[in-house]
Amino acid sequence: MTLMVKKFGGSSVATPEKIMAVAQRVINDKRSEDKVVVVVSAMGDTTDHLVEMAKLMTNVTTGREMDMLLSTGEQVSIALLAMAFTKLGYPAISMTGFQAGVSTNTAFNKANITHIEPSRVLSELDKGKIVVVAGFQGMTEDGDITTLGRGGSDTTAVALAGAMKADVCEIYTDVDGVYSADPRAVSTAKRMKEITYNEMLEMARLGAVVMQPRSVEMGKRYGVPIHVRSTFSQQPGTIIREVYTVEEKEFVIRGVTHDTNVAKIAILGVPDSPGIAYKIFAALAKANIDVDMIVQSIRNVDKSIIDMVFTISKADVVEARAIAEKVGKELNILGVVIEENVAKVSVVGAGMFGSPGIAATMFGALSDAGINIEVISTSEISISCLIQANQAEDAVKVIHSRFFSDEA
């Protein structure tokens, strides 16, 4: 017997026909002794449609009432999917987030799961039913409905698998696994049979879009293997877990990622005295702006001023500029320069810490291709270089070819 959670996203359940196809697929894969929980998102563009209606009522499309509204999307999906299973001869029961025991904090629109009490889910499984659970939603202590924000259905699936001590959580998606680079950029990118939670988290942070970091963290915390696989194929995909278990030709580097949703801020002529960096970054943190790749360079020893360079998400440029200029004025700096035409290219691998040649190989590949590196930053399991945005895909290709054999 395998106890498993399977998650299907909105595009997999976009129409009644597709919902029936999901039911058929789950049944085909299910051995009679297996216990299966299916987590689903709202149908296709339902969420967009609900948001549109809300916009006709108000310009405040946040808060408690938005979650009341949006949570209906998954509730429609679960009811229809449970009907599909029953129609195909398999007893099934649908459950809202609340009914499945998903408790959250009160951060409407982006709530965090605080606890899952899966006793009703387990008891329905024991009765031989397939349990269909609404992703993306939960309930506060006070009985208010919440949604979990972006990637919320993945989070529901992994957290529920953790709470039930499931054998595996399968995430069905439109790609068939985690690749050594974005296959749209690198045609020879390799699908990984396995990857560690830490590598996946680092790749997600550095631009890979397969999984939201939140659900990978949840898997890591509860020790749930996450199987990322294709809705449209029977082939196994990539299993995200704590350590490798399969024999596989070991690549030190597990992935090459790139991220063009990045902007570079240079704060020029900052007085080089204690607490200055704190003032700048505290102001940015207060505005919830994530800062990455911080570099501090001595510009002129005589004048005791330095330049601070860091990267942020493109979405934060306007706000970050205002903050940087305001703080800069107080600190009497020379100026703020923002460049949006940049990209971050990174290599990720848990084994790189003991392999000193990685950085040299990466820089060499970029140099040979005539690509200039503007900023470098490293972590225990990654190295990132900031380059010009229009060179990002070339950079991924040349780096990938150095670390991976280009044979298919």
Next chain:
Amino acid sequence: MTLMVKKFGGSSVATPEKIMAVAQRVINDKRSEDKVVVVVSAMGDTTDHLVEMAKLMTNVTTGREMDMLLSTGEQVSIALLAMAFTKLGYPAISMTGFQAGVSTNTAFNKANITHIEPSRVLSELDKGKIVVVAGFQGMTEDGDITTLGRGGSDTTAVALAGAMKADVCEIYTDVDGVYSADPRAVSTAKRMKEITYNEMLEMARLGAVVMQPRSVEMGKRYGVPIHVRSTFSQQPGTIIREVYTVEEKEFVIRGVTHDTNVAKIAILGVPDSPGIAYKIFAALAKANIDVDMIVQSIRNVDKSIIDMVFTISKADVVEARAIAEKVGKELNILGVVIEENVAKVSVVGAGMFGSPGIAATMFGALSDAGINIEVISTSEISISCLIQANQAEDAVKVIHSRFFSDEA
């Protein structure tokens, strides 16, 4: 301060614009000290649309999963209406049936409210909020979502008003009150300022469609005055309550109703021995077929056989015929004759018990108009005659003109 529940049906909230108009209307009518709960149905044809989707999944559009599906309709309405109030500057909060404390039994699709615990509603009112509650839905002890079936939103509104000891429950609808006859049939029909619960129940039973009997019964049980009024007018409508309170020219008869959704069954040549009627009606009751206007006539004294005549709803004809023929065979009867081309016309009035001339006046009106009476039945507050269906509107007109002055 008035504590009130206002209920708006699906056609009143069919579009975002109409939802905004409902919010505006509620606010215009609200004095600052009033406490207002608004109960709403699903938007326009949302329920039909959801049923259509369910039919694409399965032919079993009943049971738990249907309620999971259908209850999303009201949840969308309440979220949007709460947003509309907030947009107009009035703090509001939406609540599902569950959140408003509506507990039901487990009869999915037609659940009965077993209990309402309105403490959260009352506490939000105390905070100065307008509370928007989803009609038509509740939750079982086990946490399953239920719907209340036809007229369910009215029932929610009246039951909630009862549980909160509200001063009044206002039902907003597309007619502006309860009339002495269907205004489409009788142009001189009069709007009643007040009518008793018992009269309204009898009128509903006998064909008036303004209110479902269930919510009127609920109002009677909890002593909540129900104000039936128009969504599109500021005029007061009709108040349904235990006894009259206003000075009004007293009509003994309060309404003339007609019902063409009726069929007559004659079971001919039934042996006239004890327990025979029980056998027939027990079999019908077991199939949930409501029987009305029962008449038993001696046909032939010598042969000791009788005819049994009764009426049922047209929807039950096929099943009733099968039952009558099966039971009839066992009883060795002469035959079963069913006539669908009939209508029931009735007069209703709580004061008629002490006015012996009512029946004579009604029969005289029909006789003068050349309308033949096939079956007569009476209750403490009504008299009904079964006639040919094509004479129903004429019958209502002539009876109405005898009991009501035709002046506008």
